[in-house]
Amino acid sequence: MEFHLDRSSALPLGMQLRGLIEYAITFEALKPGEKLPSVREMAELVGVAPMTVAQVYRELKEAELIYSKPGSGTFIADAKDTLAIRSQDYGLLHQRVDELIDCGIVMALTAQELGALVSSRFNDRQRQRRKKRVFLIGNFIDSARDYAESVAETLGETASVEATTIVDLRDDQALRQRMADADLLLTFAHRRREVSQLLPGQRVLNISFIPSENTRRALASLDPLARVLVVSIFPEFTALMKNGVHRFAPHVDQITVMQRDDPALEAQLKNTDTLVYATGAEALAAHLQPGQQAFEYRHIPDAGDIQRVVLPLLQQGIHNASDTKESHESK
Known part of the structure; x- marks a missing residue:
């Protein structure tokens, strides 16, 4: 590129x-x-x-x-490789087993009785954890819910997927505590660092997004002579917005890309035929005049990426760092 x-x-x-x-x-x-x-x-x-x-x-x-x-x-x-299950710390496991054995000896349990108890509890915990818990952390709650629904549809019965935003994650301590039991956190590549900092020790995976079918269809249907204004929210993403539009609307020559907070945006809106706005900038459509059209450049999680990366990881049984806490001894 x-x-x-x-x-x-x-x-x-x-x-x-x-x-x-x-x-x-x-x-x-x-x-x-x-x-x-x-x-x-x-x-x-x-x-x-x-x-x-x-x-x-x-x-x-x-x-x-x-x-x-x-x-x-x-x-x-490769996102899958970055979350490959690392070598387990058998030293910690042995320590926990020794503690369990010591407790059994004090209670005068035999090895067979202790083994039967472990086997029973293991099976109970496995049944409880059969369906994994996944959180999708987005930028805006409405789109995050749509993304979560799409991911859940691909994962099927493997996991439940709940949506939240980076702002809620940053401001809500109770939410962070609730997410401590999650099997996997999904987010954008540019949000992965912040999510990892807010939830240290958690498994955080960045997934790929692709333009939705509606977005591709709308771009392909643009009038070749239309004056198109593309509005991005995040400044660091502006450079690629124009390329994204050109990819599905190569027949359109008049394409202007601006940031939402650009002082010249209001004037530019008056001189455009079609507004293509990034997710989260839908309020701009209210400023258009009759005859002007607008649509959202909406992305969706890449189902192929979910099947290739996320599903196998969940099926293998990812454990997060909270496993080391006494209240979460196994997944």
Whole structure:
């Protein structure tokens, strides 16, 4: 893909570059295993200092969105690999078993009686945890609920999927406590770092999103002579919005992309035939005049990604860090 930074924007170039890559991962412009330009190559491509690119790559590695192979380069991480079940800490398990045995000895239980008790409790807990609990953390609650419903439809009886937003997660301690028992948290690539910070130790997976069928159909149906205004909410994503529209409406030449908080937006709205707004910016449609049309550039979770990555992980029985707490001894 091409990497272009907006030098007229007040957003720092490094933040733009990081957002560009995060957005591209989320919306599949960059796919797992795809190689990124080296630090020096990327610096030359986008016209920034190599130190800036190195910092961006470092932050993306910390978020487990990219990885490096010594001597080979830097690559887009596969979400499934980043959540591969790590080697278990059998030392802790042995400690817990020893504590259980000591308790059984004090109670004068035989090995057979203790074994039967463990087997019975194990089966009970397994039945209780048969259906996994998944949370989808989005930017806006209405769209997050739609995303959660779509994911739940793909997962079937494997898991229940509840929607929330990054704002609610940040502000609601009770919600964070309730999510401590979740088997898996799903979010956008650019939100993964913040979710992980708010819920340390939890399994957080970024999933891919694709334009919905309605969005693709609406873009393909645009009048070739229409003056199209595309409005993005997140500044770091603006660079790819125009490419997304061009992908499904290559026949349209007059496409302007702006951010929702741009002071010139109000004037631009008066001179457009069709408004294409990002999810969360639907209020802009109320400012249009008769004869102007508008529709949302809505994404949906990639069902193929859910089947390929999320479903197998849940079927394998992912355990989060709360397993180490006495109140959550097994999943």
